[in-house]
Amino acid sequence: MIEWTPRFSVSDETIDMQHQKLFSIMNDIIEAMKTSKADDRAFISEILKRLLDYTEYHFREEEIKFNATTYPKKTEHIRAHKEFIKKVEEMISKKDKGIPSLNAIQISNLTYSWLSNHILNFDKTYTDYITGKIK
Template identity: 35%
Template sequence: MFEWKEEYETKIEVIDTQHKELFKIANESYALLKNDIILDKYDKVVEIINRLLDYCEYHFSTEEEYQLSIGYKKFLSHKVQHEEFIKKLRDENLKKMDENQDEYLMNILEFFMKWITGHILARDMDYVQYARTLA
């Protein structure tokens, strides 16, 4: 469902590898959403959200270390976006999930994919351009 595209490539191997892992998690989430055999997905959705949070924190840390290493001037605003994203995921009301698990998961997936693709194409490519001006 969620396809990695060449336009997402930063040409920074560690960053691209981590971005691809985020797409992999999203695709696993989508597979769960489309799985009609599993009726109660609550535990699996919680597991996915926790995995996504853990991996995003790891990935954001990698990005932020890279930005600091190149003296990226917009580091703080970029970091704030990362923190806001993590806060949004942490603030998800898991109790609402019981009402309609598939809809809940779909809403999280839509939010995540819209955020991550927009973030890569706008914010991440900005520090990539900045790094290229240093080379």
């Protein structure tokens, strides 16, 4: 079970809620591992598509927020978002085509480590800008 704790907070309620939602979708992947659906390609692909949809929505929201400020890491932050989207799209495409690929455990490990590192190393760097501390 992946838990959102205050150390992930970016001091913005909307964004924090969206991060919690992302964690909850990843928990669905972990739940799937415990069932017979762990090897069900269509099922994993369906959860990954949900993760992809919500991640795209979340990244857009985040970019709108920090683009409205003088946040200096805009370009590299957006690049990091694009790289993650590409990674998830590749996972889905492999599942859909039946190409041997990551299993549910590997997928949840990978998405969790990417997202948690991203929040801690990237998202937290815009906090002072979106809260107006730095103008």
